[in-house]
Amino acid sequence: MKTLLFAVLALALTGLPVPGSGSTGLPSALAEPRPATPNHKIPVILDTDIGDDIDDTWALGLLLQCPELDVKLVLTDYGRPSYRGRLAAKLLQSMGRADVPIGLGIEVPLVGGVASQAAWLGDYDLASYPGPVHTNGIRALIDTILGSPEPVTLIAIGPVPNLAAALEQEPRIARRARFVGMQGSVRRGYGGKDQPDAEWNVRCDPAAFQKVLAAPWPITLTPLDTCGLVQLDGPLFRRFRTSPGAVPRVIWENYRVWAAHRPELAPPDIEQRSSTLFDCVAIYLAIATDFCEMETLPLEVTPDGFTRVRAGARTVRAATAWKDLEAFKRWMVERLTRTASPAR
Numbered sequence: 001m002k003t004l005l006f007a008v009l010a011l012a013l014t015g016l017p018v019p020g021s022g023s024t025g026l027p028s029a030l031a032e033p034r035p036a037t038p039n040h041k042i043p044v045i046l047d048t049d050i051g052d053d054i055d056d057t058w059a060l061g062l063l064l065q066c067p068e069l070d071v072k073l074v075l076t077d078y079g080r081p082s083y084r085g086r087l088a089a090k091l092l093q094s095m096g097r098a099d100v101p102i103g104l105g106i107e108v109p110l111v112g113g114v115a116s117q118a119a120w121l122g123d124y125d126l127a128s129y130p131g132p133v134h135t136n137g138i139r140a141l142i143d144t145i146l147g148s149p150e151p152v153t154l155i156a157i158g159p160v161p162n163l164a165a166a167l168e169q170e171p172r173i174a175r176r177a178r179f180v181g182m183q184g185s186v187r188r189g190y191g192g193k194d195q196p197d198a199e200w201n202v203r204c205d206p207a208a209f210q211k212v213l214a215a216p217w218p219i220t221l222t223p224l225d226t227c228g229l230v231q232l233d234g235p236l237f238r239r240f241r242t243s244p245g246a247v248p249r250v251i252w253e254n255y256r257v258w259a260a261h262r263p264e265l266a267p268p269d270i271e272q273r274s275s276t277l278f279d280c281v282a283i284y285l286a287i288a289t290d291f292c293e294m295e296t297l298p299l300e301v302t303p304d305g306f307t308r309v310r311a312g313a314r315t316v317r318a319a320t321a322w323k324d325l326e327a328f329k330r331w332m333v334e335r336l337t338r339t340a341s342p343a344r
Contacts, residue, residue, distance in 0.1 A: 049158030103137025184307035203305030233273035
């Protein structure tokens with residue numbers, strides 16, 4: 001008994017989480033970023049499987065249009081590093097942000113997905129991208145986090161094999177970052193149904209997300225309970241579609257190309273409404289949570305990709321319901337269509 005007591009005490013003194021405690025082990029001051037002000041932006045890294053579903057492209061554009069956020073790196077995840085890296089580069093360049101560094105993720109076996117924006121990408125050459133390109137994206141992620149004078153907000157909007165590999169290589173990154181992700185399904189599944197699903201980003205690589213969930217960084221998630229309900233239509237969609245800005249124009253070009261290749265996911269009236277924009281909610285949660293009902297929940301990841309509430313599991317903050325979904329949609333469209341130059 002004394003041995004166990006001393007072991008727990010030793011863990012507490014090191015600041016590491018005590019197994020089964022549900023604690024991140026982090027000082028509360030690191031659980032939230034330093035608030036953005038006109039003279040301070042939140043440093044962020046975007047980890048994305050861009051190029052399969054179109055919502056990653058919407059989320060990238062939204063990220064660039066948020067003046068509170070300082071994009072330090074866009075890291076492609078879940079295989080296809082050449083395709084995803086080229087697409088991220090052409091999107092950033094077309095949206096006016098060719099200064100943003102790009103990191104190429106590791107190659108992994110794919111569960112599914114289609115290179116559905118290849119037609120828009122064409123023969124774009126990654127070597128023509130004006131900004132930095134890191135072929136070892138995991139090393140770039142580690143160096144960016146450890147080299148930052150303040151904690152970095154890591155926004156993950158896809159499966160996370162890159163992040164699992166980075167944590168294995170350099171566990172210290174979890175002490176210098178907070179994780180904001182679009183993963184999981186707590187009480188509602190796809191389309192708002194009353195039963196949870198094995199959400200795609202978790203189901204593709206449950207073991208990787210288990211490693212992310214076990215790391216001692218603060219975690220905020222938008223599960224399907226909230227992000228699965230976000231679609232634009234009516235005046236808000238028309239405002240987006242007719243905006244002359246580079247960001248909405250490039251998103252719209254890609255949305256039409258994507259819809260032609262993914263008719264099973266695209267709404268039949270793509271000129272009138274969007275597909276489900278899951279990933280955009282994670283961008284918002286990197287800044288604020290006012291429109292969402294936030295709960296602190298103990299979550300575990302099952303081998304088949306479900307995220308279950310279980311007493312004693314690691315605690316996360318989860319946006320499990322909307323306080324005002326329409327207000328979020330207005331916020332999103334206002335950001336996407338703002339006429340100022342993309343945030344630098």
